[in-house]
Amino acid sequence: MSFKTIQSYFKFTKEQRTGIFFLFLVIVVMQLVCFFVDFSAVSKEYPEKQKWLSLQSEMDSLIMDAKNSKPKIYLFNxxxxxxxxxxxxxxxxxxxxxxxxxxxxxxxxxxxxxxxxxxxxxxxxxxxxxxxxxxxxxxxNKKYNTKFKEYTSYQNQAFAKKEKIVLIDINQATKEDLVKIYGIGDAISIRILKQKELLGGFVSMEQMKEVWGLSPEVIENLNTHFKVSIVPDFKKIDINNASLKELAQFYYFRYSLAKEIVTYRSMKGNIKNIEDLTKIKGFPVDKANLIGLYLDFN
Missing domain, CATH: 1.10.150 (DNA polymerase; domain 1)
Structure with missing residues (x-):
């Protein structure tokens, strides 16, 4: 391609040169406008939106804390x-x-x-x-407990002839009487009294094993200071006429057992003694003698 051929591409008429000049001028003006004018949109702030955004950020932080934190484990027996x-x-x-x-x-x-x-x-x-x-x-405090037992044993031997321990009827015992026993505080003494109220009265010291929180050692201490002198005069449950609700409310019966008892009565007639009850599915046979004292079979 010769120089003359190339030169022919740059030959413009007067109108073309004027158009090119104005086009160049428009481009320059547009560049200056873009450089000096801020075209960023003016954002409106909405208070409600800002409130929700702040709440969302708090929720996100709480969720992150929950994921990162380990569940706290409390001391337990x-x-x-x-x-x-x-x-x-x-x-x-x-x-x-x-x-x-x-x-x-x-x-x-x-x-x-x-x-x-x-x-x-x-x-x-x-x-x-x-x-x-x-x-x-x-x-x-096993060491202290051992020393306490030894000291108590020594005192009992030393004053056996002069003073005899008087056993108190557990059904007549007060909170003040119970807290005197080593290993029993306010909470356990209240628990024993509530158990007595729930049953209507204790019929055997064996029932102390059913009180939550009493260790074998503490039960042994209770047995040396308390006893069941006479069976308390409480209203016995008429096993042959009591309703399902009445039976289910009895401490030693659950709803399922009460239902079995009612079914047994309807199918085989009256329950004559505790031996009949032991034949019913789910009956706590190991506590039959205790339970029998709370029931009326007439």
């Missing part, structure tokens, strides 16, 4: 651990069942080592759970 709590702490079903079977024998674990011996949990799991164990005060 491992003797009364529930299935759900044991599962959450990492115990297997078999380990929980071993503890429940042990407790059904009315036995207690008094240290992390005893807990491991009963449940067979691993050392690593015990290391995680043990810091949250809380045993009763009498367990933590």
């Amino acid at each position: 491992p003797n009364f651990i529930t299935d759900y709590k044991g599962y959450k702490l990492g115990m297997s079903v078999q380990e929980i069942d071993r503890l429940l079977a042990f407790r059904k024998e009315n036995k207690y674990v008094n240290s992390p080592k005893e807990f491991q011996n009963v449940t067979k949990v691993s050392d690593s799991l015990l290391h995680v759970m043990a810091p949250y164990f809380k045993f009763p005060d009498w367990v933590n």
